[in-house]
Amino acid sequence: AGTVLAARLALKHGIACNAAGGSHHARRAQGAGFCTFNDVAVASLVLLAEGAVENILVVDLDVHQGDGTADILKDEPRAFTFSMHGERNYPARKIASDVDIALPDGTGDAAYLDRLGAILPELCAGRRWDIVFYNAGVDVHAEDRLGRLTLTDNGLRSREELVISYFRKAGIPLCGVIGGGYSSDVPALAARHAILFEVAAAYADARQATSCSSQS
Incomplete structure (x- = not known):
């Protein structure tokens, strides 16, 4: 219900996030x-x-492949699933998304962001999306117990800015969910999840400021 509500709010306001989900x-x-x-x-x-x-476009950047989403939506032509994940990570038997990018162990900020930046325009080349569901799993972080990739906090922030700015500049509503994160350092884990909301709030504030400016 939280993600359904967040999606409806995203359609109304342009961007909304659920503090759970994924x-x-x-x-x-x-x-x-x-x-x-x-x-x-x-x-x-x-x-x-x-x-x-x-x-509908699903952009799943959790470190684990979005096999369940691909399975449920595979026969729904109005929904398109994209997953970028660790190649050697769970699940062992993956269910193909419409587009999958499998990354080698140890992939860091630069290579990750380059690959992501290149694919986003391709995802939007053929269709106009009414909403994007964004799974912002932080288990891509170098200190995550289940991740195997090596993104930093700065890398996570750059990822969120890249995704959110791309779709908001295109005028496409975005619904964010937190996805996975597995760390024994709970405050650090919470801070990583909070990056999604910090970046989303900045774009929500910018939209509100633009709206107020145009009305004045």
Whole structure:
């Protein structure tokens, strides 16, 4: 329900985030990988059933491949799934997204951001998206227990700025969810998750300022 609400708020305001969600391993018939219900897939199907949107893009940057989302939405032509993840990480048997990018162990900030920056325009080349669901998992961080990639805090912030700025400048509503993060240092983990909301808030504030300026 949190992701459904965040999606509706994103359609209304341009951007909104759920302080949970990203349970992308849950499939049609069962949960998996710490995930019970696939909130992004459910929210996508709800919006489509309501007629609120016609074309949905899922950008999944959790370190684990979004197999459950791919499974649930594979027969829904109005939803397009993209996952960029660790090649040798969970799940061992992956379910193909519409586009998958598998990264080698040890991928750091520069290579990660270069690959992401190159693919975003390609995802938008053929279709106009009514909403983007963004899974901002922080388990790509170098200190994550389950990650195997080596992004830094600065790398995470650059990633969020890259994704959010790209879609907001294109005028496409974005709904963010926090995805995975596995660290015994809970304050550090919370700070990494908070980056999504800090960057999103900056773009929400900028939109509000522009709106107020145009009205004045």
